[in-house]
Amino acid sequence: MLLTPRTLRMGTALVAAAASTALIAASAPQPAVPLGVGDRLFPHLGNPGYDVASYDIAFTYRGDNKKPLDAVTKIDAMTTSRLERVNLDFSHGAVRSVEVNGHPASFASSDEDLVVTPEHALPAGAPMEITVRHTSNPAPGKEEGGWVQTKDGLAMANQADAGHRVFPCNDHPSDKALFTFRITAPKDLTVVANGVPIGKTREGATTSWAYRTLHPMATELAQVSIGRSDVLHREGPHGLPVRDVVPAKDRKVLEPWLEKTPAQLAWMEGKVGRYPFENYGLVIAQAQTGFELETQTLSLFEKEVFTEPAYPAWYVDSIMVHEMAHQWFGDSVSPRTWSDVWLNEGHATWYEALYAQEKGHQPMERRLREAYKASDSWRAAGGPPAAPKAPKPGQKISIFRPVVYDGSALVLYALRQEIGAPAFERLERAWVRVHRDGTATTADYVKLASLVSGRDLHDFFQAWLYGEKTPPMPGHPDWKSTPVQKAATAAKAAGAAKG
Structure with missing residues (x-):
């Protein structure tokens, strides 16, 4: 995810006033309780006891992006422990029925x-197929993310924890x-999703489209346009x-930007190695989200990024590379926990800045x-890069603070200064390979960096990733960080002057 300048001016724009649709549920013998996989930032995100192998999700869209879609989500998984109940992440939709291994639950x-409570407890190490018939509500709710209502339809923005606002799932990047996506829509609309097309049929006034990924994907990276x-x-x-x-009416104005993608891909491959997925491209939405998003193989962009004359060309190009870099850093190699998000955003910011330097003379x-x-x-405001502070109440994407962008790219710059450019470049290629x-953790990166450089870098990373203060920059003893109190006073004075 890359927050655009408008986000900084307007704040989080995704919190809406409407209340979310309650789940229609059958009674259970004992009170149901939410669970989680122990993520420090999102305690109830994800669910223990099973590992998902695949999702098969069908949506029926009738042409009104304010009304719920009918949906069926099939989950194939393997239990990792004995389960009397199975927790799925899901909200903002109505559940009509659930089956477990073909039997009503x-x-x-x-x-x-x-x-979900199946007829009989599921033993550890057993296959589990769950079928949920439900609705998927695109109307804004009290929580952020999920469906994005565009001028002509819908798109998805599920980062960080909003996949479950669209479909039932184990909504954590560790799983x-x-x-497979199957979408039925009016025949005059176009549907595209992650992966490769596997079918398209027309029946009367509707067309059904099907897509399947060839590589595993985190729920936060799902995309349907x-x-x-x-x-x-x-x-x-x-x-x-x-x-x-792209919006059909805007293809000519957008083409000069989009034709740059092959060369940008070649540039990234020159830095870190072969592109990791089956295809790539951009979804350009007629919507104002305040961010761009690295949905897997189909990065989501606001149209305004390419049509706002105030944005210089080098800046737009570098944003394109930021989301592209995420296909390696964040999508192919996903964070094990959300505290590892600096590995996503720090690297995407690094290659964004490197591209701006090499191609845009910045x-x-x-x-x-x-x-x-x-x-x-x-x-001080957001925590150190690898131990970010929890999100603000009702603002889940507030974990995407400056410290995980340029603050984390700064860690990578310090590492390159410390071990030298050749070792750093070998590390980057080895990491994505x-x-x-x-999925991977901060500890995995520290271990690999130490191995590639031939040095124990634990102390270096401990200071740079977890320290309250920024360590001295190797090779730049003249670099100084503005004291926190002085910076706060200056920001307050600047705000008063503007007001």
Whole structure:
């Protein structure tokens, strides 16, 4: 995710006043309780006791993006412990029925969990197929994210914890799975989703579209675009299919930007190695979200990014590379916990800044020196890079603070200064190769960095990733961080002057 300047001006724009639709639930013998996998930032996110292998999700969209979609979600999983109940993450929709291994199951809601009770307890190590018939409500609710209402349809923005506002799931990046999407929509609309197309049939006034991923994906990275769109095709490095989903009326004005994608992909491959997925492209939405998002193989962008004349070309190009870099850092290699988010955003910001330097003549060192000045203030406000403070109540995406963007890119710059550019570049390539299609932690990065550099870097990372204060920058003893109190006073004075 990359927050755009408008977000900083307007604040979080996704919190809406409407109340979420309650789950319609059958009674359970005992009160249902929400569970979680122990994530420090999102205690009730994810669910213990099973591992999801795949999702098969069907939506029926009738042309009104304010009304709930009919949906069926099938989950194939393996139990990892004995389960008398199965918790799924799901909210903002009505559940009509649930089956477990082909038999009806009772269900109840608790907070944002759907708690399912099968006829018989499930033993550990057993296959488990859950089928949930439900609705998926695109109307805004009290929580952030999920469906994005565009001028001509819908798109998805599920980061960080909003996948379960769209479909029942194990909504945590530690449990990646394969996805199949089946969407029925009016025949004059175009539907595109993550993965490759596997079917398209027309029946009367509707068309049904099907897509399947070839690589596992975290729930937060799911993408379905429905609208009056054109799909533009081109070829990337090594014949990689590149497809962009754009408002049909805007294809000419957007084409000069989109035609840059193959060269940007080649540039990224030159830095970190082969692109990790089956295809790539952009979904350009007619909506104002305040952010851009690295949904897997189909990065989500606001149209305004490409049409706002105040944005210089180098800036737009670097934003495109930011979301592209996430396909390696965050999508292919996903964070094991949300405290590891600096690995996503720090790396995407690093390659964004490096691209701006090499292609847009914007010195990276100048940007990072300014980041160093603000770093202590960022740490005070948001926590250190690898131990971010919890999100603000009702504002889940508030974990995406400056410290996880430029503050974390600063850590990578310090590491390159410490171990040298050749070792740093070997580390980056090894990281995305070793952990491809998986999840990884900060400890994994520290271990691999120590191995590649031939040095024990634990103390270095302990200071840079967990310290209250920013350590001295290797090779730049003249760099100084503005004292927190002085920075706060200056910001307050600047605010008063503007007011």
